[in-house]
Every structure is written in structure tokens, then in C-alpha cells.
Amino acid sequence: MGAPNVVEIQGLGKVYSPGTPAEVVALRGVDLVIARGEFVAIVGPSGSGKSTLMNLLGVLDAPSSGTYRCDGVDVAGLDAAGRARLRLTRIGFVFQGFNLLSRMTALDNVMLPLAYAGVPRRERAERARRALSEVGLAERAHHRPSELSGGQQQRVAIARALVNHPPILLADEPTGALDSRTGQEILALFQRLRLAGITVILITHDGAVADAADRVVRIQDGAIVADERRREAA
Numbered sequence: 386m387g388a389p390n391v392v393e394i395q396g397l398g399k400v401y402s403p404g405t406p407a408e409v410v411a412l413r414g415v416d417l418v419i420a421r422g423e424f425v426a427i428v429g430p431s432g433s434g435k436s437t438l439m440n441l442l443g444v445l446d447a448p449s450s451g452t453y454r455c456d457g458v459d460v461a462g463l464d465a466a467g468r469a470r471l472r473l474t475r476i477g478f479v480f481q482g483f484n485l486l487s488r489m490t491a492l493d494n495v496m497l498p499l500a501y502a503g504v505p506r507r508e509r510a511e512r513a514r515r516a517l518s519e520v521g522l523a524e525r526a527h528h529r530p531s532e533l534s535g536g537q538q539q540r541v542a543i544a545r546a547l548v549n550h551p552p553i554l555l556a557d558e559p560t561g562a563l564d565s566r567t568g569q570e571i572l573a574l575f576q577r578l579r580l581a582g583i584t585v586i587l588i589t590h591d592g593a594v595a596d597a598a599d600r601v602v603r604i605q606d607g608a609i610v611a612d613e614r615r616r617e618a619a
Contacts, residue, residue: 389457391552391584392419392442397451399437399607411437413607415451419586421552424579426587426595429604436557438604439588443476443555444468456552473502477546477554481561483538485530485545491517492526495545502549516544520574536567543574547583554578557588572597 399412412434419425429435440446441453444460453460456475463471472478485494495513504512517523520540530538539559546554556575560568575585576597587598595601603611 389421390418390454391421391456392417392586393452393454394418394441395452397438397441397453398449399434399441399446400449403449411607412441412448415604415607415609417602417609419584421584422579422582424575424585424587424597424599425602426589426598426600427602427604428589428592428595430590433604434607435588435590435604437607439555439557439586442586443478444472473498474549475551475553477543477549477551479539479542479546479554479556479559481558483530483535483542483562485538485541487530490527490529491522491533491541491544494530494541495548498545498549512548513544516548517541519547520544534567535563536570539563539567539571540574543571543578547578552584554583554585555588556585558590559587560589560591560594568594569597 394415394417397412397415401409401411415438427435427438441448444455455471458471458475460468460471492510492513495516496509499509499512514523514526517526520543522537522540522544525533525537530541533541560571563571572594575587579585579599587595589595599616600612600614602609
């Protein structure tokens with residue numbers, strides 16, 4: 386039996402300002418299935434709909450039409466609290482700008498999602514240290530973001546995204562603020578995470594970055610125009 390799917394999308398559409406002169410059809414009839422352990426790059430130019438798709442995958446926005454099952458959960462059936470809980474437990478987010486709190490240490494930044502999940506402080510610290518160790522930053526646990534390089538800050542952000550053990554890591558242009566060598570190190574880390582069974586979904590406009598993925602989904606004018614598998618999922 387194959388690996389279960391963590392993303393099942395059917396007929397997904399998104400229209401902004403429907404029925405007005407400013408109406409914009411951002412997504413139209415998107416079908417997408419992603420299995421556990423895949424490393425998928427979603428690629429498209431500015432205005433292609435990839436950011437809208439990312440927001441829907443991350444349950445940050447609601448579709449205008451179609452269905453989305455995230456790790457087996459029908460998102461349409463959730464209220465605001467349920468969607469927040471789904472984001473906290475099923476999806477880890479990594480952004481181009483790192484989004485670390487400057488006044489807090491790396492360890493405290495990684496502990497934040499555990500605090501929101503109600504995990505006791507001692508356990509939070511232990512799990513955050515393990516997560517930092519997994520991304521190679523155990524010795525930087527007590528440094529603030531200003532004392533870390535861009536690559537190290539992104540590793541802290543990845544540790545924070547993974548500390549709740551979500552099945553999905555959703556990364557939006559994660560190498561965009563990094564030099565090419567450091568960017569390759571982050572992509573290599575994603576490849577290791579996928580070998581550990583994490584589903585990595587990478588949003589990018591850069592074809593060279595997408596080459597690191599097992600599968601490349603190309604989006605244009607709000608629709609998927611190509612879906613190329615380059616390697617089998619872990």
C-alpha cells in the first residue's frame with residue numbers, strides 16, 4: 386500500500402472581489418494530490434496564482450470553490466479555531482524573511498509554537514533543543530537573531546516550523562534572502578527532512594531552486610500547466 390496523501394485538492398478555485406469590476410480569478414479548477422514524504426516545488430512567475438495556492442494550502446485563506454483535505458481533514462468543515470489548530474499541528478511554515486522575534490534567543494523562538502500548544506515549559510525546552518540540534522544549531526541556542534547569519538536564522542525558522550512534528554513543511558521562497566551557497570545548504574536540509582518522512586512543499590519563482598525537489602508543479606494564470614516527477618518520494 387502506498388504512502389497516504391497529506392494534500393488532496395479537487396477543483397480548487399479562488400476569486401477576489403467576485404461580481405465587481407475589480408474581480409480577479411486567482412485560481413481556477415486546481416487538482417493536486419501530494420503524498421507523505423514528497424518534496425514538491427510549486428513554481429510560477431509573479432501573478433501566476435502560486436501565492437494564492439500557498440495561502441490555501443496553509444489554511445491562511447478559504448477557497449471560493451472546490452475541496453481541500455489536509456492530512457485527511459476536510460478544511461471546509463472547520464471553524465476559525467479548528468483552522469488555527471490545524472495550522473499549529475499539521476503545517477510548519479518557513480518564510481523568506483525568517484520572521485524570528487529579535488528580542489528572543491534561538492531557543493525561545495523555537496519554543497513559541499509549543500507554548501501555543503500548551504506544552505509544559507520543561508518539555509518545550511527539551512523539544513526545542515532537539516529541533517535545533519536536528520538543523521545543526523545546538524551550539525547557537527542562546528544567540529539572538531542579530532548574532533546569527535542569514536542561513537542560521539533560516540535554520541532556526543525551520544526548527545521552529547518542525548518542533549510540533551507537523552507532517553507538512555510549507556516553505557515560501559525560503560532561499561530568497563540568502564546567498565546561493567547558503568541557499569543550497571537549506572535545500573539540502575529540506576532533502577534530508579523529506580527522507581525523514583516530512584512532506585516539503587516549496588513555493589518559488591526560481592527554476593534552479595525548484596530543481597532540488599522530487600516533483601515540480603508549474604502554475605500559470607491560476608491553473609496547473611505541468612506536473613513533472615523527477616524522483617520517487619522517500
